[in-house]
Amino acid sequence: MNLQPIIRADGLCRRQGLRWVLVHLNFELQTGESLLLAGGNGAGKSTLLRLLSTLTPPSQGELELFGTSVKVNRRPQRNRIGLLGHTNQLYPELTPSDHLQLWSRLAGMELPKGLLDRVELADRAHDPARTFSAGMCKRLALARLMLLNPDLILLDEPFGQLDAQGVSLMQEAVEGWRDQGKTVVLATHLIERGKPLCDRALLLAHGRLKWTGPAAELSASMVAGADS
Amino acid sequence: MNLQPIIRADGLCRRQGLRWVLVHLNFELQTGESLLLAGGNGAGKSTLLRLLSTLTPPSQGELELFGTSVKVNRRPQRNRIGLLGHTNQLYPELTPSDHLQLWSRLAGMELPKGLLDRVELADRAHDPARTFSAGMCKRLALARLMLLNPDLILLDEPFGQLDAQGVSLMQEAVEGWRDQGKTVVLATHLIERGKPLCDRALLLAHGRLKWTGPAAELSASMVAGADS
Amino acid sequence: MTRQRVAAAFALVGLGLLSWGSYLGLWVAPPDRYMGDVQRIMYVHVPTAWLALVVFTLAFVYALLFLIRRTWRWDALHEATLEIGVLYTALLCIQGALWGKPTWGVYWAWDPRLTTVAVMLLSFAGILSLRHFLDDPLRRASWSATATILASANVPVVYYSVRWWNSLHQLQSTPKTVNSAMVEPLRINAFGLLALTIALIMIRSWIAEARRRRDLAPPLPEIEA
Amino acid sequence: MMALLHKEFLLAWRGRARVAASLTFAAATLLMFSFSAGADGRLLQRLAPGFLWLAILLASTLTLQASFDAETQDGALDGLILSASAASIFYAKALTNWLFLAALGFVLLPLIAALFDAQLGALDRLMSVLLLGTAGLAAPGTLYAALAGRSRAAGLMLPLLYFPLVIPALVSSVKASELAFFGDPMNQWGGWMSLLLAFCLIFWSLCGALSTAILEDG
């Protein structure tokens, strides 16, 4: 594993509409490290994750992923990024097995067996996704990340909507990725669940970086205090 | 407070598409009691909440709210029900103050001051809801329930997307409703958060009622065990 | 069992009458003075037209009954009449077009009766397609009943407005007094098709009801604690 | 009801860019019509009233759909159904849609006159046709938009159900506008207007009554 930073943000700013949502963020993340994004509602976590996914460009400042700026050709970077955001990126009319087939074909890989079993959707493999409950959609979205196994994995509120089994599935997945040396960035309000999974934490408040340090040192009171 | 059941389900069934999602539910809830709905992903919690809101009718069996069947005229019942479901029931183009004005006019009540302050949206009172983060939308939806103060309050994953402050706001709101003798039904995967707020619990698995009893007796292992 | 017998009897009587009437129409009745043998289409065309109207009227009645009574039987009958009505109007348009070509020289004319039939076909086909896009049985039943009522209320208005719209371009010859050798096969075919339609509606509504029962009656009544 | 109306106007006001866009859309359709009908000036002139109404009809499908999109996008309709009667929701929406369509028609008039070189004969007559004709479109359109917006193929279902239903309104509006444009030697204008009025009366009451079945069930 090299020690080149996989993410390097330098004066990173993002404006949405009339509002500066992210202001002058400076941070680095080494390959294989995992990062916990904390912050109150509206702090800018989801926006930062979309920036890191290259789906939205920075309004100002510099963002480097895998050592190259996102302003240059993003195609090679994109193939190495996986995002699980507020949406699940599913087609309502397609079934889980359709989805898996599509994703594996797109990535040009073999479809591993038993993936749907792992996310406990095997008995619903041929029902369209529009008939799924909130947690089942999330599980299918997780299966996508398990399949693609990208180098940089961005998770926005990964524990939302999942039941206890789903949560431990997600935790195992994150641990598995960490063991493989993948980089995980995880934004959540349930910091007690997030902390054991992450090396470092980054606390946002009103779009500004309030604190960064080892994840274990982050406490609920720090998050609550950051907002005011 | 009378001891007439506010909810009475008798052989309640609901079919969605080709699947029986709720099967022969029998339970009662007294006015002023609050109920915790637990169950794994796809157990049928959201579906049950929509049935209780009268927005979807039962496919079979009997459901009585406020002492009258939902098959009869639902208008008087509906004015007494408030639902916070997976959607936030907001208009993307309208601002928080527009929303509050609409809701209070619809209910024919005065708009109390300081409501947006309580949900910490006062400084965004004139931004359209489409520019809000997930948690901010949820807060606005909470403000609606605080304003309308209905007799039967249905909450689907109320803690999702909210930060720590938002969660305690929600908890205070639920406690306030209980003190006023309102009935709250709350579906969540975070049962440790839900238990202190509820008198009784109801455990669903695959659409069937697995267990019902005092909320304090519900444990995570029971929820995990119910599915299999 | 008896229900099935009744339907079978109706179907048999209907088919029998239809073949008898068609025999009379095709071989016994004299050819038309102006149109020749082509005119023999009339023996199916006119009964189809009548029955299409009857079936859509029934659809309207059933839709109304469903909205008032809210019992599934009326929805099954509503579905049956909708589908058969659309089938008949489609057939009617095809027959009419085939007849129109040799007599009027065109497949289609913007004549009030024809236009109204086309509007009816589209309206009710739209409702069938709406039923397809609604998964929830109750929604499907009550929304499509609503649409049927609106569409049916519209048909006379369409007829009236199109007749007026088009008053300058009458293409169709006024119905002449049909000679009695022609009346008989026509009448027989009409009654035959009526009987067949009754059988079809019965059978189709059973199918609808069976489907609904399969869909709605819980196949898993395991009573648990 | 007043609260609902107020909300509809507020939505229209906040989405006024959309309103402007639908105007441009109607203008674009007019342009397309004239292109596909060919360059014959006399013919275009003759077809102008029909094209005016077609443009209104097409723009109406879009705005009707948009007006329910706002309701279904985040489930706002659920909240409304819990706190207001179906009929009041329906009439508030239908009224707003009517006003909008009528306004659209008024704005299109001078455009039509310019594009197709049509004399705007009897302007008072044209105005009343526009008012009544758009009323005829608004009521069934709003009901079907409510229905289509919550079925699976919203964009397709709406025109599919709505077009055949409004044929009488369309036909009589086109005819009445023709008579207003080109003169009315045989004094038929009143007849068409009564037909239109009858259509409006029937469907404004019928749709209001049926809105309960659509908004409260399911």
Add this chain to the structure above:
Amino acid sequence: MMALLHKEFLLAWRGRARVAASLTFAAATLLMFSFSAGADGRLLQRLAPGFLWLAILLASTLTLQASFDAETQDGALDGLILSASAASIFYAKALTNWLFLAALGFVLLPLIAALFDAQLGALDRLMSVLLLGTAGLAAPGTLYAALAGRSRAAGLMLPLLYFPLVIPALVSSVKASELAFFGDPMNQWGGWMSLLLAFCLIFWSLCGALSTAILEDG
């Protein structure tokens, strides 16, 4: 690319009822046109090619929009953009839309012939006009649907941008169809077809190139 095409066909297949509905929609539009043009058979016959193309154009807006609705509803497009190139996403969608529109045109032909008493003169010519003309609609339409689908007023933006752009394709398709329907005494058909071909070539390549800007940025 094959995976993307496969997905598009799968989506079309799972939504096949929608395909049938859009056919009915096109038929309904034809009916509406004839109502607003009047009952004069000769006139209708003359306008038939124009109506054919207008019906295709209107149906295409609906299907184009539906094809991106499926992508944006739950953010599926985000996932696609991360794992496939913009051009391949664009061409897969454009190709499917083209095939669909061409099929729609073929089905409408006999209907047009029957309804408007238009002789299907040179059928081979008609077919090639349909193929080329729908190709001309599909490429810019898909691009703009991608753009509109991610803006706020999707339903309105698409036709607004798309209609003016495809005017050349529409005009030349209508002209070429007219010549195929009614005969071509002055041998102009080839000219219109070359224009159409040029339009297609330009826009299939241009839109493919621009798709990067629309799908990859923002």
